[in-house]
Amino acid sequence: MPTVAGKVLxxxxxxxxxxxxxxxxxxxxxxxxxxxxxxxxxxxxxVNIPVPCALTAASLxxxxxxxxxxxxxxxNVNYDGSDITAAVLTIAATANWVTEKxxxxxxxxxxxxxxxxxxxxLDIEQVGSTIAGADLTVVLVCTQTATLxxx
Numbered sequence: 012m013p014t015v016a017g018k019v020l021x022x023x024x025x026x027x028x029x030x031x032x033x034x035x036x037x038x039x040x041x042x043x044x045x046x047x048x049x050x051x052x053x054x055x056x057x058v059n060i061p062v063p064c065a066l067t068a069a070s071l072x073x074x075x076x077x078x079x080x081x082x083x084x085x086x087n088v089n090y091d092g093s094d095i096t097a098a099v100l101t102i103a104a105t106a107n108w109v110t111e112k113x114x115x116x117x118x119x120x121x122x123x124x125x126x127x128x129x130x131x132x133l134d135i136e137q138v139g140s141t142i143a144g145a146d147l148t149v150v151l152v153c154t155q156t157a158t159l160x161x162x
Contacts, residue, residue: 040152041152073100086134088131
């Protein structure tokens with residue numbers, strides 16, 4: 012039985028195709044969403060997501076519904092204990108959105124050997140000093156590339 016793959020068409024439609032009919036490189040996007048509901052507090056591993064394979068990050072965005080005041084909200088995403096960005100992600104005091112679009116490596120992990128996954132964790136380093144901020148959502152979009160050859 013052939014493996015099934017898909018193709019996104021203009022307008023966002025998804026077409027299912029037989030992987031035996033595909034030759035070339037395919038890039039798959041994976042999105043990780045970290046959600047921290049309620050009033051924010053500092054801490055490590057506020058949200059943990061298991062990662063089953065090697066990926067490259069394409070963009071990192073953060074949104075907070077209640078803006079921090081008095082101080083910036085700073086956070087980072089780490090993979091297996093190492094920060095995935097060179098600098099912390101900062102939402103400036105009185106702002107509610109930040110985007111980091113520089114591509115950066117997320118992992119060199121080769122897959123879930125023996126059922127073990129490594130963790131992607133969201134750490135909150137600093138919250139607003141007057142109003143901490145609340146209801147944080149961090150979106151990390153990653154890509155994975157594979158080369159397929161037909162029969």
